[in-house]
Amino acid sequence: MGYAQEMAGRLPPGMVLPSEFREAFDWMEAQDFFMPSGAFPGDKLGLLGSEDDVQAGLITAILFRVATPQQARDDGRAWFGDVVRNIEERLVPFARTGSDGSHAAFWLDDEGTQRIVHLGSEGLVCLLGQTPLDFLRLLAIGYEEISDEGLSQPTAPPRRSGRNLAFRAWVSDRFGVVIPETAAQILGDVPGEFDESSEDPFWCWVRKQQNARDNQEAGDIS
Template sequence: MFCKEMSFTDEMASEFPERNPLPGVLREALHFMEEHGCVRTRRDGVRYMTLYPKPEHSDLARTGFFIPDPADTARWTKSDDPEVNDRLAIFLRTGSDGSWAGLWRDNNGQQRIVHLGSGSGSVMLCVLTENIEDLLRLLAIGYDEHCWPDQFELTPDEVREDEYDDDDYPPPPQLFQHYVKDILGLSIPARGSEVVVKTVSMDESESDDDFWNWLTRLYD
């Protein structure tokens, strides 16, 4: 009997921990983008979502949404305790170096977006945005990657001009910008630093960043 494949958005939502569920604002944004053809399938069968409905742009872009895998969380926390791992769902690739962002439930029960640098490229390890709305605003700015804190001081055009050939940098994600600005009614800043106020390196010896402290203390 033929079984219809679950939508990417529904599958993604089903894989978030019950105690750290996919927020409704993000789910609605993903559903909108999926309806407009932004889901892709890799050769190995893994599905993911980009910010672009056109393949010629999405194949170039490095930021993308993926269905969270509990094994990825366990590799970061170095723990098999569900009480620990249910607090972190890693779902957003932020760079080609292997950096990711995730949804973290802090000690007060608040859901925040956190960044987990690869260590071999980006070393940013901290709270990235305080809420989902700010994550959507950050993504709408138009950076190709979101793992390099120095780039947040520049506009995407400035990043492209300084560090890339024109053919290596995707255009602004106009469909996503339309959703954030016209449907959600949120402003889109010119630079990431207007949303990401402070970043922290995993190489620091101490920090006042909540996520940095939570994760590093798991290693003690």
């Protein structure tokens, strides 16, 4: 079984592995751009280059691996308690975006549209573009980490140039797109960690669910 097929098989009914991701995973497999997972023995982590490139800082530090249903359930309950029924069918992490434990995930919004979102370990949540190709273009820019440099300074280009050369060339050639200089050119306004309001739909959904969780917990205590 190929890597793309294996990862797609972990998604719940109602979610699909985008075709752009399938092609990216096939590209990784053709180049053998994988490293073994330490946390989940037997699993492989998809990379934008070789394992040596990771250590040398020549690629963006992102580790692709679709969570299993149980793992998605556990992660979702850590964020929202039990206020979102069958959270593992609504929110599935598919990549670690930083050394701080932040993740990118597939999210089904209330209209049933599948989106790509960020779940920050310190609470930063937002959409990661409007389409799967937006997400690949975001990665190709070459930030050290999406969860840190890319989202904390989205209007600035990467501090170090020359990352992701092979991946950048593949995305540009395969899809006929231009890679922007900054994350803001794809993401627009990124909500801050401590913002009290935002127009970002995922930010609004997360806050709504967390408020419901907090109200439920307050009611349980009283």
